[in-house]
Amino acid sequence: MTSVPLEFESCGSWFVVFRAPAAEHLPNGRGNSPVFTPCAELPGAWQVRFDPKWGGPGTVEFAALASWPERSEPGIKFYSGTATYTKTFDRPPVRKEATAGRFFLNLGRVREVAEVRLNGKSCGIVWAPPFRVEVTDALKPGENQIEIDVVNFWPNRIIGDANLPPERRLTRTNILELKTDTALMPSGLLGSVQLEVMQTL
DSSP states (O other): OOOOOOOOOTTOOOOOOOOSOGGGSOOOOOOOSOEEEEEEEOOSOEEEEEOGGGTOOEEEEESSOOOGGGSSOHHHHTOOSEEEEEEEEEOOOOOGGGTTSEEEEEOBEEESEEEEEETTEEEEEEOSSSOEEEOTTTOOSSEEEEEEEEEOOSHHHHHHHTTSOGGGOSOOOOOTTOOTTSOOOOOEEEEOOEEEEEEOO
């Protein structure tokens, strides 16, 4: 029998490929999953830019991360599309024994898709848990600038448009199930956002 320990995140999957007979690889009983250790959280305010073409208010400050429908501004509450989160932070000191590891940014919860850029360099797109990207090559000592594009689904904008006269609506649809009293979908970067070190196994 061949036993392979694996960890599956929500919505996750793996390919397992056996390239040699099991007899050539005797079991050693060790785990083979990477270990991610938080080394800094990115708390506090974020600047968030919403596209005015889709009813957004431009750039606003979020004192703390929250779902867009929880905001009072109609341009955020009913927003659908891409919003960009920005923040500057200092790279934290890391224990000497962890310097051989690689750095990752864990976004916590995202609704629905996000792309991370650190100091102008794209670090990848995430669409399923864990919402984690590697930032080793982009992270630098001292101050760092992070940008996170977050894209949600369309129902919130359609529901918001149902409250508006036809000439002010931004969408047209034949989806009749989305009405003024339909519950809005959680959207945006929900966090918490943490910098992590992946230890070498």
